[in-house]
Amino acid sequence: MGERFELQTADAAGRIGELTVPRAGVTVETPTLLPVINPHLDTIAPRRLADEFGAEALITNAYIFHGSEDYRERALDEGLHDLLDFPGAIMTDSGSFQLAEYGEIDVTTEEILDFQFDIGSDIATPVDIPTEPGVSRETAETELETTQERLELAASIDTGDMLVSAPVQGSTHPDLRERAGAHAAETGLDVFPIGAVVPLLNEYRYADVVDAVAAAKRGLGPAAPVHLFGAGHPMMFALAAALGCDLFDSAAYAIYARDDRYLTVRGTRHLDDLDHLPCSCPICVDHGAAGLRDLPDDRRETALAAHNLHVSFAEIRRIKAAIREGSLLELVDERARSHPAMLDGYRALLDHADQLEREDPSSKGTFFATSAESARRPEVVRHHDRLDRLSVPDALFLTEGPDPPSDEYDDVWRVVPPFGPVPSALSRTYPLTAEVPTRPDRAALEAAARGVSRLVCAHPETTFGLAHRGWPPAILESLPDELALFDGES
Numbered sequence: 001m002g003e004r005f006e007l008q009t010a011d012a013a014g015r016i017g018e019l020t021v022p023r024a025g026v027t028v029e030t031p032t033l034l035p036v037i038n039p040h041l042d043t044i045a046p047r048r049l050a051d052e053f054g055a056e057a058l059i060t061n062a063y064i065f066h067g068s069e070d071y072r073e074r075a076l077d078e079g080l081h082d083l084l085d086f087p088g089a090i091m092t093d094s095g096s097f098q099l100a101e102y103g104e105i106d107v108t109t110e111e112i113l114d115f116q117f118d119i120g121s122d123i124a125t126p127v128d129i130p131t132e133p134g135v136s137r138e139t140a141e142t143e144l145e146t147t148q149e150r151l152e153l154a155a156s157i158d159t160g161d162m163l164v165s166a167p168v169q170g171s172t173h174p175d176l177r178e179r180a181g182a183h184a185a186e187t188g189l190d191v192f193p194i195g196a197v198v199p200l201l202n203e204y205r206y207a208d209v210v211d212a213v214a215a216a217k218r219g220l221g222p223a224a225p226v227h228l229f230g231a232g233h234p235m236m237f238a239l240a241a242a243l244g245c246d247l248f249d250s251a252a253y254a255i256y257a258r259d260d261r262y263l264t265v266r267g268t269r270h271l272d273d274l275d276h277l278p279c280s281c282p283i284c285v286d287h288g289a290a291g292l293r294d295l296p297d298d299r300r301e302t303a304l305a306a307h308n309l310h311v312s313f314a315e316i317r318r319i320k321a322a323i324r325e326g327s328l329l330e331l332v333d334e335r336a337r338s339h340p341a342m343l344d345g346y347r348a349l350l351d352h353a354d355q356l357e358r359e360d361p362s363s364k365g366t367f368f369a370t371s372a373e374s375a376r377r378p379e380v381v382r383h384h385d386r387l388d389r390l391s392v393p394d395a396l397f398l399t400e401g402p403d404p405p406s407d408e409y410d411d412v413w414r415v416v417p418p419f420g421p422v423p424s425a426l427s428r429t430y431p432l433t434a435e436v437p438t439r440p441d442r443a444a445l446e447a448a449a450r451g452v453s454r455l456v457c458a459h460p461e462t463t464f465g466l467a468h469r470g471w472p473p474a475i476l477e478s479l480p481d482e483l484a485l486f487d488g489e490s
């Protein structure tokens, strides 16, 4: 696994990586989006995906080829690359989705892996059991055992230079997801799809998705390339990327287009409801809303699918730019405002701030405090942990602005919500170079007070004073008693 996937730049638990796909002879830069291709529905030709949208990989379903009179022999004779006419990496799904939908499929793990090899797949998938959310622990555990047996079997089969994915199941039981992740990583297989999250995504249960992914990642470790299986809406790419998801696949671009649904990074709109198109892709610029509506059905579907892909790939590029810049969490914060369920997802992400903090680089661009949630970011957690270890003089004055009332203090440190005390020596280092509002919200003041308390409690020998600007009584009451308080507002 290690030599196939190389991490380049990180931000939160998100990262830019390079996945080498030897059978395709390509290296795919992640995060990336794999458009889903159904050979029976020719919405946008794979060649166009590569040339016009820059798709480096796509995903198609081996089970469809396996069961299709039209395509089975052609796929075996020509291979997927020629049949589909796609120069990038081709990943194949095994039919587990059909298993979940229709109850059973009629191939074994060996057969479907051999078949994927024979049709020229670059990244194959064993037949796992996608365990639905909300099932009992017993069911989830039993089904996970079956998935794990199949992964072990898959790992024992010689698949040449074809990569093989190891889906991570476990339903909505975080400890099972974590165990499944650890087991999948141990198999030595190559790519790690987090399975059966589609029902959660369909119900906008983004917080549950975050918990499932965070648990799987704890088991998998940071070195594993992770595929969020079935996640195709650009609204949630940034959130998932910040958790460390590297691959996404989208059937949504085509499925939504069929019903005149128009994807945006802030949610889905119906074409009939749009007078103005909030997008500058070639489709939107050329047609406008009325022009799109006037197109004949088949051309409108293709045009909408193309727009949906443009907006999806643009978001992937935006995420990569944000990771390079160190502003991925600012982007997630922005996306969280598009729907209350996305905000739940962001808040759930911040519940895992300790986990994110372990991957988050210690230095990046500028921290922008843009919401109450900013106070819970991993950088704030890390700064508070660091306060325990700082050396302080015998008497230290902490202040949001006002000068100390006397000269009994040896040093003065600024207090910056949400970080709390900022030692002068660190004030020019990330994240204390943060841009923060001059009118801090309550969450930022509470976080600053937690920082003050951490520092005071860690240094019982030191005399501390604190000058604040009108902090609410409840926050002041949370501070240690020995701290001398001065209200800079009065």
Ligand SMILES: [Zn+2]
Pocket: 279, 280, 281, 282, 283, 284, 285, 307, 308, 310, 311
């Ligand atoms: Zn557009």
